[in-house]
Amino acid sequence: MNTDASARQSSVRYEADERPPLLLTIGLGLQIALLTVGGVVLTVAIVSRAGGASESFLTWGVFAAAAISGTTTIIQAIRVGRIGAGYVLMMGTSGSFIAVCIGALAQGGPALMATLIIISSLFQFLLSARLSLLRRILTPAVSGTVIMLISVTVMPIAFNMLNRVPEGMPSSSAAVTAVATVLVTLGIALKARSSLRLWAPVIGVAAGSIVGGYFGLYDAGRVAAASWLGLPDGSWPGIDISFGPAFWALLPAFMFVTLVGAVETIGDSVAIQRVSWRRPRAVDYRAVQGAVAADGLGNLLSGLMGTVPNTTYSSSIAVTELTGVASRMVGVVVGAAFVLVAFIPKFLAVVLAIPDPVAGGFLIVLLSMLFVIGMKLVLQDGIDYRKGLVVGVGFWIGVGFQNDAIFPALVSDFAGGLLRNGMTAGGLAAILMTLFLEITSPRRHRMESDFDLAALPKIRAFLEGFASRQGWDKGAADRLMAASEETLLALIPREDENSQPRRLLLVAHREGDSAVLELVAATGEGNLQDRIELLGDERAVETPEELEVSLRLLRHYASSVHHQQYHDTDIITLQVDVSPPPLRSPRAQ
Incomplete structure (x- = not known):
């Protein structure tokens, strides 16, 4: 990949760790919150009404969902310890849980639902901690498929919203309002200068709302009747610790939906990294683990507060790509706005009064972009x-x-x-x-050793045996050894005399005429894949000469290098074509 070309083609105006002007940050954060909070509220309303819950529970559930969504959105943005991705990932109530939550409400009430959410959230923390063990199952292809299916799942809702008008209103008013929203949003996003493109979402929705207001679709009465400040009339529903038959019957479904939600979060946290930097980077799986952990925290808080579970909103990615602003500070503003909404009914009424054709039209634009992002995620590793x-x-x-x-x-x-x-x-x-x-x-061959250069003879013997079993000659074994040696030389930290002894797991298997080597260790070093991409770039951070030699040799020996960094674990996957004439490393013994 030509990183210079990629950088020039990037539409990112502000990267994740940059600070846009304060007015822009607040304005963009508020417009994203305005466009998202309706979905947070709607999911709670659907679950409550379909499950036969009281109006008191609905009032409490909306308050708790908004407050928790805001809190976890901020945590996703700023990252607290190992919780949070460090990117703009909006959190909100999860549509995936609608069916199981309705069942829980119908069979045992809000207290049973809360208990099931708490237990299933613990499963999400476990997934986060052991995510590296699932790397071959929860792949970019799986995550990308789930993201594409989000568009498929939600798009019918968007289409239905296009036709919703109050009784007695002509259906043509919905069509004109929706078309105005889509045309204004697309017109600004496609042709406006980059600074104006940042405001495409809010301008499109505002234009649609103005047109809808002309036809009487905007519910101004709701806004006028809402109070400025207030607390919910409902009360905490409690939890059910009886663990009766209904709990055990529903628990497997809750656990499965939690897994599906985790896959969605993994896909979102990988995709947001792709649109948050001007220069392409290797995926940081520590950020992915943090996103899943924050998702688990949100579900735990949702259970403790007795409301519907939350998840990452994939629209975060589409909005970030549309505006070109990936700054974490935008996520902080969005989260703060969600929390404020919980205590300001007037603000919530402004959002809920937006006509359905406007929301549906804008949602179609976002879901279309999200579908393409899912496709890119599927294709990222070939x-x-x-x-x-x-x-x-x-x-x-x-x-x-x-x-x-x-x-x-x-x-x-x-x-x-x-x-x-x-x-x-x-x-x-x-x-x-x-x-x-x-x-x-095919069967994978593996060996363990100390993570040290003293292990090279043992590694050589292992790779020679592996090559021999595949029917490859000594030249192939030399090429495998050279790639492994240069990887170790690039990964073993300098000035490491006082560190604790560490272990290396080397796994090898065959794919056609290539060998795939997987080195698993805790390195604490920078991402090898990024370093190789930046070789020869004058703007890159200066690399020690010996390390640069190792990186260049590794790039020569391996046809592909992928470095997945998890907390406490690094996984480097090398694909080595054994068919070219073997070249021995200058350091080979």
Whole structure:
């Protein structure tokens, strides 16, 4: 990849660690909050009314959901310890939990729902801590498929919103209002100068609301009737610790939906990194772990407060790409606005009064961008026929279940209609196919040693044995050894005399005429993949001469290098083509 060309083509105006002007930060954060808070409230209302909960619970649930969404959005942006991604990832109530939460409310009330959410949130913390163990299952192909299916799942809702008008209003008013929203938003996003492009969302929604107001679609009476400040009339619903039959019957469904939500969060946290930097970077999986942990924290707080669980909102990525502003400070403003909404009914009324055709039109633009982002995520590591089948079959299974086209009579009652959600059904299919590929893949050979140059003879013996079993000659073994040696030389920290002894796991397997080597260790060093990409770039941070030699040699020996950094674990995957004439490392013994 030509990083200079990529940098020139980037539309990012402010990177994640940059600070835009204060007015721009506040303005953009508020407009994102305005456009998102309606979804936070709507999910709670759907669950409450469908589950037969009281109006008191609805009032409390909306208050708690807004406050928790704001708090966790801020944590996602600033990262507290190992919790949070460090990127603009809006948090809000999760549509994936609608079916199971309705079932919990119907069978045991808000207290049972709260207990199930608390227990399932602990599973999410476990996923975050052990995410590296699932790296071969929760792949970019799976995450990208789930993100594409988010558009498939939500787009019908957006289409339905285009036609919603108060009784007695002509249907043409909805069409004109929606078209005005889409045209203004697209016109600014496609042709306006970059500074004006930042305001495309709010200008588009404002234009649509003005047109809707002309037709009488904007509910100004709701805004006028709302109070400026206030606390909810409802009260905390408590938790149910009886762990009766209803709890055990619903727990598997809650755990599964939590897993699906985690896959969505993984996809979002990978995708937001792709649109937050001018120069392409390797995915930082420590940020992904932080995002999943923050998601778990949000669900834990939701359970303790007795409201619907939350998740990352994928619209964060589309808005970031649309505006070109990825600064973490925008996430802080969005979170603060959510918290304020919980205590300012007037502000909430302004958002809820936006006509449905306006919200639907804008949502269509965002979901279209989100679909393309999912495609890019699928393609980021290349795609072969196996990945193509996983993505294609998983995607169309999701589309089929979402539209009740696949065995509707059998699926409608299964687990409370869980598989009628396209993201859940398609994501599960992609996970199962990836798991099948992993189980049936060729046997992997592995060895353990100290993470030290003294282990090189043991590594050489292991790789020579591996090459011999594949029928490769000594030249192939030399090439594998050279790639491994240069990787170790690039990774072992300098001035490391006082560090604790560490272990290295080396895993090797064959893919066609190539060998795939996986080195697993805790290095504490910078990302090797990024360093190789920046070789020869005058603007890159100066690299010690010996390290640069190792990186250049590694780039020569390996056809691809991927470095996944997790907390306490680094995984470097090398693909080495053994067919070229072998070249020995200058350092080879």
